Amino acid sequence: MLLTRASEYALLSLDIIRNSEKPQGAEQLARELSIPKSFLAKILQGLAKSNILESKKGAHGGFIMAKKVHEISIAEIIVAAEGKTPAVFDCSQYTDSCPNSAIGNCNISPFLATFQNKIDTFLQELTLEDIFNNEHLPSFSH
Amino acid sequence: MLLTRASEYALLSLDIIRNSEKPQGAEQLARELSIPKSFLAKILQGLAKSNILESKKGAHGGFIMAKKVHEISIAEIIVAAEGKTPAVFDCSQYTDSCPNSAIGNCNISPFLATFQNKIDTFLQELTLEDIFNNEHLPSFSH
DNA sequence: TACAATTTAGAGTAAAATAGTCTTAATTAG
DNA sequence: CTAATTAAGACTATTTTACTCTAAATTGTA
Numbered sequence: 324m325l326l327t328r329a330s331e332y333a334l335l336s337l338d339i340i341r342n343s344e345k346p347q348g349a350e351q352l353a354r355e356l357s358i359p360k361s362f363l364a365k366i367l368q369g370l371a372k373s374n375i376l377e378s379k380k381g382a383h384g385g386f387i388m389a390k391k392v393h394e395i396s397i398a399e400i401i402v403a404a405e406g407k408t409p410a411v412f413d414c415s416q417y418t419d420s421c422p423n424s425a426i427g428n429c430n431i432s433p434f435l436a437t438f439q440n441k442i443d444t445f446l447q448e449l450t451l452e453d454i455f456n457n458e459h460l461p462s463f464s465h
Numbered sequence: 466m467l468l469t470r471a472s473e474y475a476l477l478s479l480d481i482i483r484n485s486e487k488p489q490g491a492e493q494l495a496r497e498l499s500i501p502k503s504f505l506a507k508i509l510q511g512l513a514k515s516n517i518l519e520s521k522k523g524a525h526g527g528f529i530m531a532k533k534v535h536e537i538s539i540a541e542i543i544v545a546a547e548g549k550t551p552a553v554f555d556c557s558q559y560t561d562s563c564p565n566s567a568i569g570n571c572n573i574s575p576f577l578a579t580f581q582n583k584i585d586t587f588l589q590e591l592t593l594e595d596i597f598n599n600e601h602l603p604s605f606s607h
Numbered sequence: 608t609a610c611a612a613t614t615t616a617g618a619g620t621a622a623a624a625t626a627g628t629c630t631t632a633a634t635t636a637g
Numbered sequence: 638c639t640a641a642t643t644a645a646g647a648c649t650a651t652t653t654t655a656c657t658c659t660a661a662a663t664t665g666t667a
Contacts, residue, residue, distance in 0.1 A: 325467040326554040327654065334573045335564055348613065356564040362656050368615065381664025382612045397576070412468040422477055422498040431476045434539070434596035441587060445580065454576035469625065490642065504627050510644065523635025524641040 325409045325442075326401065329366050332358055333404035334397075336367065337451060340376065341392050346385030366404055373403035397454060398446035409446075411439045467551045467584075468543065471508050474500055475546035476539075478509065479593060482518065483534050488527030508546055515545035539596060540588035551588075553581045 335356055340347050349367055353360035367386055371378040377389040388395075402408055412435055414427055422429070477498055482489050491509055495502035509528055513520040519531040530537075544550055554577055556569055564571070 324552050324554055328559075329655085331554060331573065332564075334576075335571065338572050346613095350613085358562075358564050359656065361658075364614075365616095365656090371614085378614060379664085380612090380614045380662075381666095382610090383665060384613045384663085386614090410466050412466055412473060417470075420500075422474075422500050429477065430480050430597055431473065434476075434591075438587065442584070445583060449576075455572060471626085488642095492642085501627060503629075506643075507627090507645095513643085520643060521635085522633075522641090522643045523637095524639090525636060526634085526642045528643090 325411075327405060328362075329369075329404040329406075330401045330409075332356070332363055333366050333370060333400055334454070336363065336386075337370070337375070337388075337400065338455060340386055341388055341451065343387075346379045346383070346387050348385040351385070369403045369406065370400070373399060375400060375403055391452075393450045393452040395451040396447050397449040397451065398443065400451065401446060409442070411435055411442065467553075469547060470504075471511075471546040471548075472543045472551075474498070474505055475508050475512060475542055476596070478505065478528075479512075479517070479530075479542065480597060482528055483530055483593065485529075488521045488525070488529050490527040493527070511545045511548065512542070515541060517542060517545055534594040535592045537593040538589050539591040539593065540585065542593065543588060551584070553577055553584065 335358075336347075336352050339352060339355060349364040350360050352367075353363045356363075367376060367378070370376040371386065371389075374389050375395055376386045378384070378386050398408075414421060414432075414435075425432075477500075478489075478494050481494060481497060491506040492502050494509075495505045498505075509518060509520070512518040513528065513531075516531050517537055518528040520526070520528050540550075556563060556574075556577075567574075
């Protein structure tokens, strides 16, 4: 799978946070979404580090949006949640077992690069605002 | 990652087989590509079952193309190699831990469906002929 | 000022997926 | 008949995913 639960939880959390006035705590969000609190806390930390969320420590603390929803791309959310760009196939991970030692330069590299680029572009052009407003999802008919 | 080594090995093997007159054996292909023979054999079996390759048993046996390269989509190669369609994120795998028990029907479902459909379409429209001929790779500029 | 509620950081763990291996059986050209 | 090959399926090792746990730092409020 291209995405893991980290991205799922990040997006579901952001959907709640964007609609809240007060800071939302990890525990509260975890309860509302029925997902593990410790795991969610880690993910929210990542979103805060990436300046998608702003965190408030201490009593009545929690997380609020650090930017407006139309200023946040889905790409940056996923990168923050996953800790890396979601890859179609990462040759560089297999440096010592690449057939022909042709990393990034074999016969299937152009295809992989095109495919990866297509995904990157799609995710960069979509904002957090778009995905909760179906009409704004880009069509894929052409 | 969306794809595993199975798809990589399948595509690299098909690139050799499509350019060969004689049936190519698993051992021969594995040597040429410097990849594990037993693993490759499994992948080639899958391609044969999916009617992408034709297998010839016995002495001087091996694999030849079962169809023309322009009749084989990249989608069907990947499905045959991976044993399933490559998924962006498969909710149905988490039936008993879906936040809100809203499988396929939560707030991020429309986004996931659109994303998945985009990938499916891209792979279905590409043929084995296309990917080794860079000029035919669809542009991603628009 | 003390305390309770919170985030932060980092190490640790269990389950699942990936990337293989190995063995035995079936088939077939020569 | 035999050597070369694919087919099938069980098995194993490594890596990734999906968490948990603990201790420390921060901060609003009594």
